Amino acid sequence: MIARGLALLLAIGLLTVSAQAQQAPGGAGRGAGPAAPAAATPRWPDGKPILGSVPGQPVGGWGAGVTSLPRGKLKEIPFQPWARAVYDMRQIDQFEPHTRCKASGGSRQFSTPYGTEFVEVPELQRMYIMDNGGPNSYRIIYLDGRSFPENLMPTNYGYSIGRWEGDTLVVETRGLNEKFWMDRDGTPHTAQLKVIERLTRTDFNTLRYQATIDDPGAYTRPWTTNDFLLRWRPGDELFEYICQQFNQGPELMLGSQEDVDNTRFFVP
Amino acid sequence: MRSFVGAGAVWLALASGPATHAQHTLAAKFDVTKPLTLTGTVTQIDWANPYVHVLMKVPGQPLPTLWAVELEGGTIHLTNNGWNESSLPPGEMIRVEGFAARDGSKQVSGKSLVVTRTGRSVYVGTNGTPRPRPAASGPTPRWPDGRPRLGPPPGQTGYWGYPSRTSLVEDGVSVPMDAYGLLNNVADARRVAPLQPWALALYQLRQRTFLQRDPMLLACKPPGGPRQFQQIHGFQFVEQPDFKRVFVLLGGGNRNRRIIYTDGRKHLGQLQGNDDNPLFYGLAVGRWDGDTFVVDLRQFNEEFWFDNGGLPHTEQLQMIERFTRVDMATMRYEVTINDPGAYTRPWRSSWTLNWVPGEETPYFLCQDNRP
Numbered sequence: 001m002i003a004r005g006l007a008l009l010l011a012i013g014l015l016t017v018s019a020q021a022q023q024a025p026g027g028a029g030r031g032a033g034p035a036a037p038a039a040a041t042p043r044w045p046d047g048k049p050i051l052g053s054v055p056g057q058p059v060g061g062w063g064a065g066v067t068s069l070p071r072g073k074l075k076e077i078p079f080q081p082w083a084r085a086v087y088d089m090r091q092i093d094q095f096e097p098h099t100r101c102k103a104s105g106g107s108r109q110f111s112t113p114y115g116t117e118f119v120e121v122p123e124l125q126r127m128y129i130m131d132n133g134g135p136n137s138y139r140i141i142y143l144d145g146r147s148f149p150e151n152l153m154p155t156n157y158g159y160s161i162g163r164w165e166g167d168t169l170v171v172e173t174r175g176l177n178e179k180f181w182m183d184r185d186g187t188p189h190t191a192q193l194k195v196i197e198r199l200t201r202t203d204f205n206t207l208r209y210q211a212t213i214d215d216p217g218a219y220t221r222p223w224t225t226n227d228f229l230l231r232w233r234p235g236d237e238l239f240e241y242i243c244q245q246f247n248q249g250p251e252l253m254l255g256s257q258e259d260v261d262n263t264r265f266f267v268p
Numbered sequence: 269m270r271s272f273v274g275a276g277a278v279w280l281a282l283a284s285g286p287a288t289h290a291q292h293t294l295a296a297k298f299d300v301t302k303p304l305t306l307t308g309t310v311t312q313i314d315w316a317n318p319y320v321h322v323l324m325k326v327p328g329q330p331l332p333t334l335w336a337v338e339l340e341g342g343t344i345h346l347t348n349n350g351w352n353e354s355s356l357p358p359g360e361m362i363r364v365e366g367f368a369a370r371d372g373s374k375q376v377s378g379k380s381l382v383v384t385r386t387g388r389s390v391y392v393g394t395n396g397t398p399r400p401r402p403a404a405s406g407p408t409p410r411w412p413d414g415r416p417r418l419g420p421p422p423g424q425t426g427y428w429g430y431p432s433r434t435s436l437v438e439d440g441v442s443v444p445m446d447a448y449g450l451l452n453n454v455a456d457a458r459r460v461a462p463l464q465p466w467a468l469a470l471y472q473l474r475q476r477t478f479l480q481r482d483p484m485l486l487a488c489k490p491p492g493g494p495r496q497f498q499q500i501h502g503f504q505f506v507e508q509p510d511f512k513r514v515f516v517l518l519g520g521g522n523r524n525r526r527i528i529y530t531d532g533r534k535h536l537g538q539l540q541g542n543d544d545n546p547l548f549y550g551l552a553v554g555r556w557d558g559d560t561f562v563v564d565l566r567q568f569n570e571e572f573w574f575d576n577g578g579l580p581h582t583e584q585l586q587m588i589e590r591f592t593r594v595d596m597a598t599m600r601y602e603v604t605i606n607d608p609g610a611y612t613r614p615w616r617s618s619w620t621l622n623w624v625p626g627e628e629t630p631y632f633l634c635q636d637n638r639p
Contacts, residue, residue, distance in 0.1 A: 055510035101488065101635050103523065119515065121506060123422040128506070128517075130525055135635070137523040140628070144423075153347055155631050179636070238527060240547050244488050244635075245571060 039204035041167070044122065049167050049201045051127065052118030058235050061117040061132070062207055065230035066110040068185040069211060072226045083188045083218040090186030097180045101243035103135040103156040104180035106173060106195045107211050110230060111184045117238050127162065133241050141171055148174055154191050156180050171197040182213075190217030205232040292485050293448035294340070296478040298367040298377045306335055306376060307363045307384065315353040316637035317342040322356060322378065324364070337364050337378040339391055344501075344630045351390070361385055401430070404625040406596040408559070411509070416559050416593045418505035418514060426625040427519065428599055429502030433619035435577035436461065436494060436605075449577020451475050460579065467580045467610040474578030483572050484521065488634035491521045492548040493565075493574030493587065494603045497621065501630045514554060514561075519629025528554040528563055546583050548572055563589040582609030597623045 042050040053059040070077045079087060090096075098104045098112075109116055114132035121127065125144035131137050139157040152159050152175030159175040173195045182189050193215040200208040207230040214222040294300060308326035311334070322337040339346065346352075356362065361384045366377040381391035409421040420426045435449025438461045444452040451457060457472045474481065483489035491499055501520030508514070512531035518524050526549040533553070546569035554563045566586040568574070574581045585607040592600040602618035605611065 053511060059511055100638065101522065103633055103635075119506070119508070121508070124420065124425065124506075125423065128515075128525075135522055135633075136525065137633075138517055138525045153343065153631070156633060238525075240526065240549055242490055242524075242548050244490075244522070245548070 041201045041203055048164060049169075050120065051169060051199060051201055051207070052120050059117065059237055060232055060234040061115045061236035061238070062110070062230040063115045063233050063236075064111050064113055065207075066107045066183060066209060066211075066228045069107055069183045069187045069213065069225045070185070071228075076223070077187075078220040078223055079188075080218055080220060086188040087186060090181075090188075094186070096184070096186065098134055098184075101135055102180050103131070103137045104182070105139060105155075105157040105176055106180075106182040106189075106193075107197070107209075107225075108180060108182050108184070109139060110209060110228070114239075114241065115233060115236060117236070130238055132238055134243055136241050136243065154178075158195075165198075167200055169199045171195075171199065173197070187213075188218050189213070189215050192217040206230070207232070292482070293446060293450045293479055294367070294377060295450060296480045296485075297338070297369060297375070299370045300367050302368040303365070304368045304376050305363065305365050306337075307361070308332075308335065310356050310358050310360045310362055312358060313353055313356055314637065315343060317344070317632050318634060319637065320346055321637075322362070322364075322381070324362060333374060335364075335374045335376060337366070337376055337381065339378045339381070342632065344632060346391070349391075355390060356383075362390075402625050402627070404597040404623045408593045408595055415556060416561075418507055418561060418591065418593065418599075420625075424625065425628060426623050427502045427504045427627060427629045428497075428621040429500070429519070429624050429629070430622040431498045431601075431619050432621075433617075434498045434500075436498075436575040436579050436617050437577075438462070438615045439618055445577065448479060449575065450479060451577070460577070461605075462612045462615055463579075464610055464612055470580045471578055474573075474580075479576075479578050482578065484634070488522050488638070489572045490524050490548040491518075492550065492568060492572045493581065493585070494589070494601075494605075494617065495572075495574050495576060496521070496549075497601055498576055498619070501632045502621075502624065504629055517629070520632040520634070522634045523629075523632065524549070526552070528552040530554045530556075545569070550585075550587070557590075559592060561591040563587075563591070565589065580610050581605075581607050584609035599623070 042054045044050055098108060109129055109131060112131060112133040116132060117130045119128040119130055125142070127141045127143060129139045129141065139160060141160040141162045143162050145163070146161060148159060148161065154175055154177035156177060156179055158173040160171050160173040162169050162171040164170070176189070176191065176193050176195070178189065178191050181187070182193070182195070193213070196212040196214065198210045202208050209228040209230055210225055212222055212224045213219065306324065306326050308324040310322060311325050312323040314321040314323070319342055320339045322339065324335050324337060326333045326335055363382045363384050364376060364378055365380040367379070369375040378391055380389065382389045404426070409417040411417055434447050435445060437443060441459055443456040443459055446452070451460075454472055454475045457463075457475060458468055460471070463471060484491050490496075496503060496516070496518055499518065499520045501518070503519060504517045506515040506517060512529060512533070514528045514530060516526050516528065529552070546567050548569060548571065550565040551567045552563050552565050554561055556562070565588075568581065568583060568585045570581065570583055573579075574585070585605070587606070588604045590602040594600055599621040600618065601621055602616065604614055604616050606614040
């Protein structure tokens, strides 16, 4: 555990360094602009906070900020025994679906080093959360007041509906499958999972993130994470990252090896 | 509550057409000259895309044999046909008709699947009745400034799908091929496009091997270039005039997203110093020419097939795409392909796409049934 803690600290350190490096003057392209001065939460004409880029200004994105949902309160997490065993095992065996280019829903979107971009489309009453790394894909959050459809087909991103509580966007997601990890630590879940995420842009540069994990399949009661802070990265534009090509562990993915072809069982 | 269907929408039943091509052409894996009938019990269902597999145990001496039945269409098609993961409980006796795998492995394509206890047919391959799809009508929706909208009008949703062609062929050429772009007769290959000799040879090789080595199939590489507009799971445009860009959100492949900038900027490549690497989706610059959205694309890599049928391209590929929404329901797509590395001259291909009102793109992840 100590070694792991050190590794985590190192990882955080590296992330910080990398964020600073990206803001160094002279570096061309995204993330190279000077850090935006601390400013108030930007707002739409109707007064609701803008969670993504501000019209008329350069786009930007949110850096990674959620690596482990139980962070700071592991002892309080109401794991069912099997779930705790899986959690412990995954601290050793980090064979995570995300590293094999699986789209990963819930909080996992916020732990990818390249960050995310929030694309709000008010006239369509929805928001997209665009992955940058990983699967280079997107999650849709409906903001039109709809309710959950019946018989949701379970998917990696699930079905997300958001509503405003004051300045906080509350996003509930159901219809998730078990084919991904919901954070980098492998905090387990089942298909009974409901995630309630609370997103608050407390100032221009900060997004406060908190999740409630409601999964009677893996926990004895719903539990809520500590707050996580995501930092605004001005000028951070989406780019093409194709996990299947650039993944550092392509050998982990069946189908990327020379001897695999589509006559093989379970591979098309 | 879930679907909002635009005014004037009607339901359109598709009598024929490529209802289900999810990934590979049947011939890529199975020998259609070797029909096979099996009877046995269900042991498990692997409910995943691109193919759902039913695992079954066939009695035999001295030991029973385990077989995998591949069902065409994946979870989306089966769900539309009223299936779900628990439709076939383990232990149920079934009779399967299909074709044997080319490599002699214990796999069969499931053309027909019947529960012997009840005689109920739970799967009938591509002969099933396709689910009717909604079709839109009405004039081209427009922005307040008069420009056509590439996406839905405010408050609505929908996506572009059901391309009138599902593989590249030069305009004016008529060559018989299946929905996957597999030619009925490989001798027709030279007519499909103005191929240079080496490119013709490669195209013929890919055709003769039933498109088996397609990187999109084998390793879930993106369907770059015009291919993304010939995928069964469609795509959405999300326009952001405030940010001078248009998102393309794909339904299938690995549900990738990409950006077309409309202010002369270029889509960014890989981070960390290699921005200028050739890309799967190329560098895209869009502009409006009257009612037509024109996209200039270049800097592609060679890691993918830009055509379902396996037509080759090189890093010299440049394309001009023209999107014209002629009415609410119809997008005319035209692409001019200029690749002096693989073709003897620039050439053009065009087709139409249909607006599916009130629906999101189907949810399909190529990576789904990989480990």
